[in-house]
Amino acid sequence: MKEENLALCLLLSKKGALLSKIKLSTFSLARQTGFSQQSISRKLRELETDGLIERAASTSGIELIFTQKGKNELESFYLELKDIFSKKKSQSLKGKVVDGLGEGSYYTAIPQYKEQFKKLFGFDLFPGTLNLEVDPAQRNIFTSAPPIQIEGFKTAQRTFGGINCWPCKVNSKVSAVAILPHRTNHPANIIELVAPINLRKKLSLENKSVVEVKLQ
Amino acid sequence: MKEENLALCLLLSKKGALLSKIKLSTFSLARQTGFSQQSISRKLRELETDGLIERAASTSGIELIFTQKGKNELESFYLELKDIFSKKKSQSLKGKVVDGLGEGSYYTAIPQYKEQFKKLFGFDLFPGTLNLEVDPAQRNIFTSAPPIQIEGFKTAQRTFGGINCWPCKVNSKVSAVAILPHRTNHPANIIELVAPINLRKKLSLENKSVVEVKLQ
């Protein structure tokens, strides 16, 4: 259906037109929707032409009911929204192993970061990170969980930014930490994992291997 | 939001714009929605003007995220549809006792109908019906349950139409049958009850008394 008729269809649904014929007038619908009587008349004729409702107009008003096609179109809007809003924030994502930019490796070599990792997660970092290419939308959902923060610091030379961390499990077996520096050059489809061990070796991964990452 | 932008907002949501900033181009959105690049540009600016998204355009693309207002508007669509589609088909309705048109009383006096009632429901009809004024939408839901049919018949003089029947319980106490003649002059906000007894007396009802009718 034309989207601009969605509110009208919602109103008709509330009146029961998904279940049985309902009788109404273009005038009353006009009052309830803010459109003119003439526009409602036209819109209902459009919905009929598009096969979304059955309509029987007379001088005493209009009787109408949704067709199966009409019900389906309305329900598909519902299902899309349901998907968006009732999604158990799927705290897992699939990623494809790719070569890293070295950004993460750089961080894992810096003592001040290493100390904080040890303090927060109880392990010494394996030097190097596992870079995963993921669906950016999925990554957004993943990283919308509250992160554990590694704090930035300054040296005489420069400023080091903070890092967001999410403890996770890779392939339901190996514990790791997904990291995202506050200021990063990473594109939105990359996420980096650090761990106390060499993840590539432990999981026998090559480039293009696919792994599953679950929040913990 | 303008309804005509709903599909665009759904697309943005799927890309994760409810949760975090996403980066995209008007051109790619145009391809995915079927609108022109110019229209997407205009629509995004509209959404920003309406306070539904935050938008940062540059020569490398657009970064955007839904505002709370935008999230709310989208969610309200969802909640309305949820209401419509996940409604436990409330098979009960409230009705206000009103004087009848006598239509039901007429039917309950005709032997061929009386016999069928006896056969289907096992009781002799009390002569007369209880007329209830109900919400037409609620009645539609109620009567969308599969009815038990009393069949029409012909005499030398005229044709008598069929009657749809729904066994029910009034005020959770007294059994009755809601009836709706196939061809009726009743307005959509009236439903009639028949029973083996005088419902008005049994339930001490006057005009304007409110009763609850539950499908059985």
Place this chain on the structure above:
DNA sequence: ATTACTAACTTACGAGTAT
């Protein structure tokens, strides 16, 4: 009372193009 046609008005759209 209705529905819905006509005609005038208003808004939306997108090709061309500037930046």
Place this chain on the structure above:
DNA sequence: TATACTCGTAAGTTAGTAA
């Protein structure tokens, strides 16, 4: 490349009114 302005055209809206 990107966004977005201009402007001619298409589509949507509604007041008046017929049926």
